[in-house]
Amino acid sequence: MMNLTAAEENYLKAIYHLSDGASKSVSTNDIAAEMKTKPASVSDMLRKLGEKEVINYRKYYGVNITPEGKKLALQTIRKHRLWEVFLVEKLNFAWDEVHEVAEELEHIQSPLLIQRLDAFLNYPKFDPHGDPIPDEFGDVKARPRIPISEMEIDQSGQIVAVKDSSAAFLRYMDKVGAYIGARVKILDKVEFDGSVEILVDQKKSIFMSKDVASNILAVQS
Template structure:
C-alpha cells in the first residue's frame, strides 16, 4: 500500500500535535497546522483511517496507529537528517532549510535514509536542536528547559529553539545566539518578564519573555 505525500504530511502533523497536546487530536487542530479547511481534513481522515494509519472516531478526534506512528517518525527522521545535510554539507543557514527539507523528506528509496545518516555521521540533533530518531525509531530527549524558567545567576547553553520560523532565527543570529552558545541570566524584570542575558561572557542583551520562551537551554 502506497502512502502519498499529502498523507505523510497529515501523519506528521498529527504526530506533532499529539506530542504537544497529549490527547486525541481534533480536526480543527490539524486544519490549523496544515492550513486547510476542516472539511478537507475530515476527507483525509477517512482515507487515513481506511489505510489503518489512524484510529478515527467521528467528532472525537484521531490517534495514530503503530504503523501511522512509524511512518511519521521515519518522516521526521528524514526531514531532520536532510536539514543537517543542507546546513553541514551545503552551507545553508538554519533559517533557510525548512522548505527544502519539507520536500526532501518525501523522497522514497531503499537505503537512502540510512546511507544519508551514515554519511552525516549519525547526528543526534538537527540544526535547530531537535532530536533525530534513529533507524529503529528511538528518540533521545535532552534535559533542557526554556530560558524563561532560569533564575537570575543561572548559566546555561543554548540547545534548541521552539519557534523555527526564519524571522526568529535571523533575530537570534543578529544578537549572536545559536546552538552551543553559553549564557548567563543576570536579571529578570518583574513587569514584563523580560530577561537580561550575558552572551558568551561578552555582550549583554535584553530578551523579551516571548524570546525566552522560545529558547531551550541546558542548565550548567
C-alpha cells in the same frame, strides 16, 4: 512498510506533533489550523488515513495515531531532520533556509538513501535547530531542557534548541548573536513583563522579551 503520498505524510506528521508524540487525541479543527486548510478537506484526508490504518478516527471524538502511523510519522521526521543537517553542514545553507527544502526532500522513498545519508553525516543526534533526530528504529534521544525564561538570575546553561523554528525567529537569533551551543547566563529578569537580560559566551549582553526567551531552550549547568 507502506508508502504514503506526500500529502498523507504531511498530515500524519502534523497529527503526530499535535498529539504530543501519540499521547493524546487531536481534533479536526486543530489539524485544519495546523495544515492551513478547511475542516472538510481534513475529514476527507482522515478517511484515507483511517483506511490505511495509520490513524483511528471517530467523529466528535478526535483522531488518535496508531502504532504504525507513529512509526511512519517518525520516519518522515527522521528524513526531514537529516536533510536539514546535510543542507547546513554540507551545502552551507543558513539554518533559517532549510525547512522548506527539507519539506520537499523528506518525501523521497528510499530507505537505503537515508541509511547512507545518516552514515555520511556521522549519525547526528540533533538537527540544526536542536530537535532530536529519530534513529532508524524510531527511537528518539531526549535531553532535559528548559526555556531561558524559566531560568533564575545567575543560573547558567547552554542553548541546545529553539521551539520556534520559523525563518523570522531564526534570523532574529542570528541578529542578536544567540545560537545553538552558545553559553548563557541570566543576568536579570524584569518582574513587570518577564523580559530577561542574558550574557552570551561571557562577553555579550542581550535583552530579550519573555516571548523570545520562552522559545529558546537550554540545558542548565
